[in-house]
Amino acid sequence: MSERQQAEAGRVRLASALSASGALTSEWVEAYQAVPRDWFVPDLIWPGRADGVRQEESAHRLADPARWWEAVYSDIPLTTQWDDGEHTGNGRGTTPTSSNSMPTMVFSMLAALNPQDGHRVLEIGTGTGWNAALLSHQVGDGNVVTVEVDQESAAAAKYRLAQAKCAPRIVVGDGAKGCPDGAPFDRVIATCSVRRVPYEWVAQARPGAVIVVPWAPEYGGEAVVRLTVGEDGTASGRFVGSSAFMRLRRQRAERPNSLAYLSGPWPADGVRSTTTLSPEDVGGWLAMFAVGARVPDAFPLVERYADGSYTLWLHDTAVTSWSTVDWEPGRTSYEVVQSGPRSLWDEVAAAHYWWRDQGHPGFERFGLTVTPEGETVWLDSPAT
Structure with a gap:
C-alpha cells in the first residue's frame, strides 16, 4: 500500500x-x-x-x-x-x-x-x-x-x-x-x-x-x-x-523525596495505627480526584516491592506532615504511620468516606468556580 x-x-x-x-x-x-x-x-x-x-x-x-x-x-x-x-x-x-x-x-x-x-x-x-x-x-x-x-x-x-x-x-x-x-x-x-x-x-x-x-x-x-x-x-x-494531560509548565511540581519528611530513622516520630480502608480504594483516577477536592496541598507517592506489596506515602506540600499505609495482598487491615501537624491518612480516609456517602459521584457532578481570589470545587451546585 x-x-x-x-x-x-x-x-x-x-x-x-x-x-x-x-x-x-x-x-x-x-x-x-x-x-x-x-x-x-x-x-x-x-x-x-x-x-x-x-x-x-x-x-x-x-x-x-x-x-x-x-x-x-x-x-x-x-x-x-x-x-x-x-x-x-x-x-x-x-x-x-x-x-x-x-x-x-x-x-x-x-x-x-x-x-x-x-x-x-x-x-x-x-x-x-x-x-x-x-x-x-x-x-x-x-x-x-x-x-x-x-x-x-x-x-x-x-x-x-x-x-x-x-x-x-x-x-x-x-x-x-x-x-x-x-x-x-x-x-x-x-x-x-x-x-x-x-x-x-x-x-x-x-x-x-x-x-x-x-x-x-x-x-x-x-x-x-x-x-x-x-x-x-x-x-x-x-x-x-x-482527562490526562501534561502540566502547564509554570505549574509543574518538584516533589520532595520521602526521606525529606523523616526526622530520623524509620519510623522517626510517626504514630502507628491500623485501618480497614484499603489504599486500593483511594487509588483510582476518579477516587483521587474526589479525595483531592477535599484534601488540599497533599499528594501521594507509591513505593512498590518485589513481592507485589507496596507502601502508599502521603506528603503535604509544606513538608511538615507525612503518612504511610502498607498494602499487602489478602490483608483486610493495614498498618498506618502518621507524623506532623496534619494526619494525612485520616484526611484522605475522611474524604473517601464523604465521597462514598454522596454515592460515589462521577466527574460530571463536580464543578469549579474561579474568582480573582482563587477557586472552589463544588458538588452538584456552586452552593455546595
Whole structure:
C-alpha cells in the first residue's frame, strides 16, 4: 500500500471510529478532513494507549512506516517530545513534555468549546499545531491566537500550519499569562492541565465566554472543566469528563523525596495505627480526584516491592506532615504511620468516606468556580 493509500485509509478508519463513539460530531467533520492529523505529526513519535499509558518504543516514519501510520490513525496520544527537548534520541526520555493528543479528547474538548463563526479563540499549548489548525478552519485564521512556551515546538508547529495553509497567530511565551494584546476572547481552550486556572484567562475573556481546560487537584485525578465567564468577572461550570494531560509548565511540581519528611530513622516520630480502608480504594483516577477536592496541598507517592506489596506515602506540600499505609495482598487491615501537624491518612480516609456517602459521584457532578481570589470545587451546585 502506498503512503497516500495508507493516509486515506487511516483517515477514513479513524473518522468512522470517532463518529461511532460520538466524539467527532457533524460540526467538526469538515475540519477533520481539511487538516488531517498526519500533517501535524513529526517523523519520530512514541505511541501511547487509549488508557494514557505510554509505550517504551518509538516509531519512525522512515524506519517503520507501517507502524507510524497505524499509530497516527489510531485513537491514541502520541508523545512528540521528552524533557523539554533536552532528550533527542530515539529512546524514551524521563518526562513527556509535548504530544499530539488523543483524537477522542481533541474533538470532545472542541465540542465542549463550541466556537462559532467570528469567535476569537485563545489556545494555550500549540504543541504540534493540529488543534490550532482545526480551530483556524472552524473560525478563521485571524480569530485564533495560540500560545506555546517551547520555542522549537512553536517553530515546528508554525511550519506545519503554513504547509496546511493555516495562519493563526502564534505567540511564544508563558501560556499562564494568556495573550493580553489579543483580548477579549470568546473562547479559551488549554491543551495542558492545571492545578489552578490562571485568572488571566478569565480576565481576557468576554462575559459569556467559554473556557475549556483540564484541571487536577494536587492529590491527583484529572478532568476537563467547561467554565462560563460571568458579568462579575468570575467563571463557573461543570466537569465534562476524565482527562490526562501534561502540566502547564509554570505549574509543574518538584516533589520532595520521602526521606525529606523523616526526622530520623524509620519510623522517626510517626504514630502507628491500623485501618480497614484499603489504599486500593483511594487509588483510582476518579477516587483521587474526589479525595483531592477535599484534601488540599497533599499528594501521594507509591513505593512498590518485589513481592507485589507496596507502601502508599502521603506528603503535604509544606513538608511538615507525612503518612504511610502498607498494602499487602489478602490483608483486610493495614498498618498506618502518621507524623506532623496534619494526619494525612485520616484526611484522605475522611474524604473517601464523604465521597462514598454522596454515592460515589462521577466527574460530571463536580464543578469549579474561579474568582480573582482563587477557586472552589463544588458538588452538584456552586452552593455546595
